[in-house]
Amino acid sequence: MRIGLSPWTGFKTMTRLELEKLSNLTLKEEVYRTTLPSGLEVSFCPKPGFQKRYACYSTRFGSIDNEFTGSGGESLRVPDGIAHFLEHTLFETPRGNASDLFALNGASNNASTSFTQTTYLFAASDRFWDNLGLLIDFVEDPCFQDDKVEKERGIIEQEIKGYDDNPGWVNYRGLLGNLFSEHPVRIDIAGTVETIAEIDTATLQSCYDRFYHPSNMHLFVVGDLDRQELFEFVAGRSRAGEALEGELERKYPAEPAEVFKAESEVEMDVAAAKFILGFKEIGVPLAGEDLVRRELLSDLGLDLLFGSSSDLFRELYEKQLVHDELWSGYDTLGGVAYAMVGGDTSSPDEFPGRLLDGIESCLGEALSRDHFERKKRQLIGDFVRRFSSLEFIAHGFTTYLFRDFDLFSLIDLINGLDREMLEEHLRSLLDPARHSIFKIIPRSS
Amino acid sequence: MIQNNQPALFERFALDGPMSLSVNSNRKLKNIIVKMFVLADLDESYTSRSLVPMVLRRGTTRLPDMQALRRYRESLYGCILGSSVIKVGEWQVAVFSLDIVNEAFLPGEESLLEKGLELLRELIFDPLVEDGAFSADYVAREKELLATNIRSNIDDKSEYAVLRCTEEMCAGEPYRRHEMGNLDEIAGIEPGALMDFYRDWSSSAPLSLYVCGDVDPVQVRERVAAAFSFERSETKTLSELPAAVEVGEVREVREQFEVNQAKLVLGFRHGIRPGDDAYEALLLLNAVLGGFSHSKLFQNVREKASLAYSAHSWVERTKGLLYMSCGIATENYEQALEISLAQLEAISEGEISDREFDASLKTILNQNRMLEDNFPALVGSDFIWRLHGGELDLAGLRERLEKVSRDDISAAAATIRHDTTYFLHS
Numbered sequence: 001m002r003i004g005l006s007p008w009t010g011f012k013t014m015t016r017l018e019l020e021k022l023s024n025l026t027l028k029e030e031v032y033r034t035t036l037p038s039g040l041e042v043s044f045c046p047k048p049g050f051q052k053r054y055a056c057y058s059t060r061f062g063s064i065d066n067e068f069t070g071s072g073g074e075s076l077r078v079p080d081g082i083a084h085f086l087e088h089t090l091f092e093t094p095r096g097n098a099s100d101l102f103a104l105n106g107a108s109n110n111a112s113t114s115f116t117q118t119t120y121l122f123a124a125s126d127r128f129w130d131n132l133g134l135l136i137d138f139v140e141d142p143c144f145q146d147d148k149v150e151k152e153r154g155i156i157e158q159e160i161k162g163y164d165d166n167p168g169w170v171n172y173r174g175l176l177g178n179l180f181s182e183h184p185v186r187i188d189i190a191g192t193v194e195t196i197a198e199i200d201t202a203t204l205q206s207c208y209d210r211f212y213h214p215s216n217m218h219l220f221v222v223g224d225l226d227r228q229e230l231f232e233f234v235a236g237r238s239r240a241g242e243a244l245e246g247e248l249e250r251k252y253p254a255e256p257a258e259v260f261k262a263e264s265e266v267e268m269d270v271a272a273a274k275f276i277l278g279f280k281e282i283g284v285p286l287a288g289e290d291l292v293r294r295e296l297l298s299d300l301g302l303d304l305l306f307g308s309s310s311d312l313f314r315e316l317y318e319k320q321l322v323h324d325e326l327w328s329g330y331d332t333l334g335g336v337a338y339a340m341v342g343g344d345t346s347s348p349d350e351f352p353g354r355l356l357d358g359i360e361s362c363l364g365e366a367l368s369r370d371h372f373e374r375k376k377r378q379l380i381g382d383f384v385r386r387f388s389s390l391e392f393i394a395h396g397f398t399t400y401l402f403r404d405f406d407l408f409s410l411i412d413l414i415n416g417l418d419r420e421m422l423e424e425h426l427r428s429l430l431d432p433a434r435h436s437i438f439k440i441i442p443r444s445s
Numbered sequence: 446m447i448q449n450n451q452p453a454l455f456e457r458f459a460l461d462g463p464m465s466l467s468v469n470s471n472r473k474l475k476n477i478i479v480k481m482f483v484l485a486d487l488d489e490s491y492t493s494r495s496l497v498p499m500v501l502r503r504g505t506t507r508l509p510d511m512q513a514l515r516r517y518r519e520s521l522y523g524c525i526l527g528s529s530v531i532k533v534g535e536w537q538v539a540v541f542s543l544d545i546v547n548e549a550f551l552p553g554e555e556s557l558l559e560k561g562l563e564l565l566r567e568l569i570f571d572p573l574v575e576d577g578a579f580s581a582d583y584v585a586r587e588k589e590l591l592a593t594n595i596r597s598n599i600d601d602k603s604e605y606a607v608l609r610c611t612e613e614m615c616a617g618e619p620y621r622r623h624e625m626g627n628l629d630e631i632a633g634i635e636p637g638a639l640m641d642f643y644r645d646w647s648s649s650a651p652l653s654l655y656v657c658g659d660v661d662p663v664q665v666r667e668r669v670a671a672a673f674s675f676e677r678s679e680t681k682t683l684s685e686l687p688a689a690v691e692v693g694e695v696r697e698v699r700e701q702f703e704v705n706q707a708k709l710v711l712g713f714r715h716g717i718r719p720g721d722d723a724y725e726a727l728l729l730l731n732a733v734l735g736g737f738s739h740s741k742l743f744q745n746v747r748e749k750a751s752l753a754y755s756a757h758s759w760v761e762r763t764k765g766l767l768y769m770s771c772g773i774a775t776e777n778y779e780q781a782l783e784i785s786l787a788q789l790e791a792i793s794e795g796e797i798s799d800r801e802f803d804a805s806l807k808t809i810l811n812q813n814r815m816l817e818d819n820f821p822a823l824v825g826s827d828f829i830w831r832l833h834g835g836e837l838d839l840a841g842l843r844e845r846l847e848k849v850s851r852d853d854i855s856a857a858a859a860t861i862r863h864d865t866t867y868f869l870h871s
Contacts, residue, residue: 027475027550049472052815097748103739104800106807125814126807154751161705162754162772167600269702271596309515317511320586323593344593374519381522381546385476390818443703 019231024408027387031397031408032227038241039215041401042234045222045393051125053223054390055132057139058398061086061211062116063191064184064252064334068210071245078207079198080184081156081191084113086204088156090120090138092148098138107131113189115333117402119395128225133237136219140239142208144201153196160190167270167440174266174438175340179280181260182253183336213244218401220394252334255282257434265348265439272323273348274440277355279430281337287403291332293413294425298330298339300375300417301426304366305359306341309374312355312362321351330429339429352437359430363423372419379414454817454837455655455827456662461677464652466669467827468662469820475550477558477658478820479543479565482828484651486684487537487619492626493634493642498528498539499587500579500639505567517564522546522554524561526568532624533829534763535687541569547659558660562672570647570675578637588631595628602869603755606708607768610867613698614712618690620764649681653828657820686833687764689716692862699868707775707870711785713767715760715861719833723860724762725845726853730861731760732805733797733854734788735769739804741788742769750784752777763829767861775870782866793858797851809846813839 023030033043063084067077091098091111102109107124120139124131163169173188180186190196210216219238221230259280285291306313306326316322326343345351365371386392393407400407455467485494508514518524524545531538545561548554573580599605608623615621654673656665692714717727735742735758746756756771769789773781816823816839827837 026552047473050818052818099738100800100804103737103804103808106804106811108737108808108811123811123815125811151748151751155747155754158706158752158772158774159754161774162603164705165602269704270600271598272593307515308511309519311512314510314512323590344597374516378519378523380551381524384522384546384550385544388474388476 017231017235022406022408024411026411027384027408029387029393029408031406032231034231036214036235036238038239039213039243040238040241041218042231043218043220043397043401044225044227044230045220045397046225046227047222047390048224050224050390052123052390053125053128053221053225054121054123054394055135055219055221056119056121056394056398057135057217057219058117058119058402059211059217060116060402061118061207061216062114062333063187063189064115065211065250066184066187067251069246069249069251070206070210073246075251076206078203079191080187080195081189082199082203082207083118083211084190085152085156085196085199086207087111087113087118087120088152089144089149089204090142092143092145093138093141094143098134101134101138102131105130105134109135115185115189117399119398121394123390128223129233132221132233136234136237139212142205142212144204144208146201149199149201149204153199156190156196157193160188160193160196163188163190167268167274170266170268171274171276171342171438171440172340174264175276175278175436176338178261178264178436178438179259179278179338180255180336183255183334184252185333185336185338186260210244210248213248214239214241215244216248218398220398222390222394250334255336257282259434259436261436263437265441267441267443270440270442272344272346273442274342274344275348275352276340276342276438277352278436278438279339280434280436281339281429282335284332284335284337286335287405289405289413291403292400292405292410293417294337295330295332296379296410296413296417297422297425298429300379301422301429302328302330302339302341304371304375305362305426309371310362311365312358315358316351316354321345321347321354348439348441352439356432356435359432363426367419367423369419372422376414376417380411383411383414454823454839458662458666460666460670461674464654464673466666467653467655468660468665469655469657469823470660470662471657472659473818474547474658474820476544476546477561477656477660478824479545479562480655480821480824481541481565481569482653483539483541483569483647484653484683485537485646485681487532487535487622487624490642491537491622491624492630493639494537494539494646495530495624495626496584496587496591496631496634496639497643497646498530498541499591500583501568501572502526502528503580503583503587504573506571506573507567509573521557521560521564522551524564526564528568530624532620532622533832535619536683536763536832537624541565549659559668559672562668566672570673572643574640578640579643581636584634584636584639588634591626592628592631595623595625598623598625602702602704602706602708603770603772606710606867606869607770609698609700609869610710610712610768610865611766613696613867614766614865615764618687620687648676648678651680651683653831655824655828657824686718689765690714692864695863696865697868698865699870702869702871704869704871706772707778707868709771709773709778709781709785710867711769711782711863712865712867713769713789713861714765714864715767715857716765717857717860718765719762719830720835723853723857725842726849726857727760728809729805729846729849730792730854730857731758731767732809733792733801734758734858737805737808739801739808741791741801742771742785745784745788746771746781750780752781752784756785763832778868778870786863789858789861793855793861795851795855797854802851806846806849810843813843813846
């Protein structure tokens, strides 16, 4: 439930800063947020009684952002994998490696890069302000050095090779490469050994200047802290920043509606064959309530059709076509989306086709009122449960804020779902004309 | 144990027979977490014991198949029901868990926890029975799945390398057994014999139940007593903690696979257990050696030599093992091995910098405090301490950690023996 904007004063270091308060009375949770003069958005969720205090500093910069406009409006194309490379190199500060500095404060820290977002985080029970200052400093004050970039290249090469031996990852990447022919979602988040060879301090700096501008970032803090002290601290510590020069426009190539490849497979040292059946969507909104509703409908619908309570799963399981449960998922990014259902099978030739055929015949029954209402209860339960986790609150809010949506409103969206909109969405999403299959086959030798 | 004024983490209740109940009542959780540990020795029945929870999850008397079970769980706001088998030293423990939303956050709902506890009881103690045995169909399917799961250990090469290192290092000891069981023994398991095994095990095993959430402990005790009241036979006594094993020459094992990245795993033995004088020094030793990104392994293998993305160490506290592991290019084997061993050697010779010592102590103290918010981990940690005859006392542990000196860490390092080098390469 949104209580609305509540002007709140009392800062020593600034005037006229307003905090917006979001709250949910059922969950008994509140979030305060504001936008600093630099453009940086800052949010705080009080969690009295918790030992852990958690902060994550995120930018809307991920692996798909490899072509964008520079300060003069010119188009820049950067090497694949640069967002992830930048994440690694940002840890090198003039005072030493940021991870070491966090350790000296007792904090645990990490960072991650996805298709659309890079996040730096720490968790600490003690010396919170030292750690928050460190997080803000190292993210806001980069120091790209040739020798450090070289060292990081060797480490990332090993990281990429580790992923190349992971069957689940190879399967997922393979499917995306099959579904999409142009969109950068088909490129590995870390890039390849060849593309990261092109990265240098100049390319890193040019990405940093555009994507790490305060107006493109969000700082989320959760824990047992004083609200006033927190916002004062961040306002005093974070850079003032000048307005971003020129508009930051991300350029994604036009993606055809058809899939790039209907089917492919690779051999690996695995015990059982793995497969993912995927469906592709284009023309998906970048943000807003419609996007979030689409994600909810997809998750709910895929679980209704393929989850272990469905008739389709029961039939496939009884015919021994699937070893254990099927998993499913849906992701939207940069104007495209994909739905996936996967699992292990001893009949890799037969099974994905049977699954595809089963969708049409089971869709009607899966959408019955009883099944739909039960799944809605599950979604509500999952939503409530996750508020036990500080990490979920921080990452969930950030991800949704980057989509112009607030996490508390998700419950209203769930309650507002109906069967008609679900059926319409599923019939469009699971269009057999836009599917692809990627399989991992046990090595024959 | 050092006495302190901190409130105990768990309120303890003795229930009928061999079951103990531990309740952590807190305002932090929106859900209620319940875990039941069913204990046994890691003996020759380990494959059957691994199969039983898999068959149990297929259906109960009231909810006879996976579809019915899953639909009922969805109606309870998607409560999560879990069953798994873990290895703690040379004990094998079945863990059954329930994670259910606290009805205080669901307007109009009531008695959710009772329904959840009843479901957990059914899962463990009221399986679908056909002609006095487990369903033949369920047993056949789960045997097949267990075999696939065991074969699939090879899919993740990092974990597989650790598994193989353990098998080689502990050949001839019960600890060589994987908690999932032995592939060759699966075919011989019959539904009737499995039911007899299950009845004997479930009626005589020591049981330990934990409940965490915004609950009234006394009320929970009543509900648990009502849900879990049944006839039991005499409780079996578990074997003692494993005895120390002498280390001879270092075993070297190499295996070839078609991989992009090789995995080096080093296995070591220590005799230090929770409650021992040197236990806190061992925790700090691991933090200096390879527990974190400030540690020697990460700094020297990854940051200085640029050989690996991951390089770390961890401690197994009940059997008394320590592992180091890294993912490298095959040709860097000698260099990575030399650098890794040199780090432990350096610690035993007293080479621990102020920064390493400081960061290690602070990081462990931080983890210790944050454990209070992580209920599954808190339960797991207390459970292990109780197996060692104590109980988890976070404040006491912090006090003892703060008294550890650099000499204590070096002394602990000097007692650690390198047993096995395992290399999975291309």
